[in-house]
Amino acid sequence: MIQSMTGYGKSTAVVKGKKIHVEIKSLNSKALDLSARIVPLYREKEMEIRAMISRTLERGKVDFTIWVEKDDTQTATPINGVILDNYYQQIKQISEERHIPLPADWFATLLRLPDVMTRTEVEELDEEEWTAVRTAIEEAIGKLVDFRKQEGAALQKKFTEKIQNIGDLLKSIEPYEQSRTERIRQRLVEALETIPNVEYDKNRLEQEMIYYIEKLDINEEKQRLANHLKYFMETMENGHGQGKKLGFIAQEMGREINTTGSKSNLAEMQNIVVKMKDELEQIKEQVLNVM
Incomplete structure (x- = not known):
């Protein structure tokens, strides 16, 4: 998890x-x-x-x-009784020696004197x-x-949903992939027929078609992407501390999806690739939060 x-x-x-x-x-x-x-x-x-x-x-x-x-x-600041008593004795002595009247309000006088209400103790x-x-x-x-852990469980649920969506989209490409070979062949033949008085070698056309189809073949990309999807799910189950690895896997998934898109010469296939990119982008945004 x-x-x-x-x-x-x-x-x-x-x-x-x-x-x-x-x-x-x-x-x-x-x-x-x-x-x-x-x-x-x-x-x-x-x-x-x-x-x-x-x-x-x-x-x-x-x-x-x-x-x-x-x-x-x-929190109340304590009154330092020793210092207060010392001030009291000094004031009385000065009053007697110099014939100065004693204060009418002793507390008001003494409490204003320095250090009488200063916290001096040091906490240990x-x-x-x-x-x-x-x-x-x-x-x-x-x-x-x-x-x-709670947040991680929510992320794992979301990642699982997105990975399954990409897997389903990947499978939905297959029908278009199988039919596009015939579409390409038909398009080339129709283009040749529009040229007047043209003759072409059908065997050579077949060879060129094979070469062209091989360049557009996405079987390897599909297999690698399927492996990355499976590895992503397995890595999530291996416990915490997998965030960086999940980020790397997501990058590899993006490479295969991009290559698939560049080889897809049908609008239907390209639309599916766009949807896969959208699902993957949501994974990339949230995988940054994984430890």
Whole structure:
């Protein structure tokens, strides 16, 4: 079963009064193009995070984001009691020494002083929190992979339909191919008969006809195209990671269809070739999304 490169996954972990959000999304790309936005506390784990993502996703333009939502008790800036008490003692001492009146509103005065309401603690990532975060990352990646599988199943269904359509169109060429030999012969004979007093060697005409028909023969192109259609279907069943190979097969299918079109000298056959090209173009557009 093939996988799409388009996917989305999100997960949340709650630890130590913090809600940690992990979000990851991907689009199609020739290789793995990973962009990560990580809050400072978890930056020391960035290489490990990147390794987790690259091991699983392999290809795609991937955007990874992790951010922290703290509750009200965590986001409120604490009052530094030690600094506040130190300011209080200094103000009292200066008031006594210089006979300056004490402030009427102590809190309004003290809370405006430097560093009284400054967050000074430095957060450190411990093993308990990182374990919860790593689990959330793995869960988000897993959800993205599930999304890719669902998209891949839809693509595989569409590819199967298009391949069958091309196969049916290929079979519909046969009746026109079988009748065109006689049409060509009849057209040449009628053209010769319009020329007055002309004599021609019927054996030589037959030889020229054989040479002409051989140049227009499309049996090899039909066989190769049928083989490519079969190989495309087999490759889809081989699992994910087949996107590039499917793209190459689609290119080869296009070559055989184009050659068939160039050798088709009947309007009915050329119309069928146009329809095959249309079906193949839809495959080429979507195969770019296959991992």
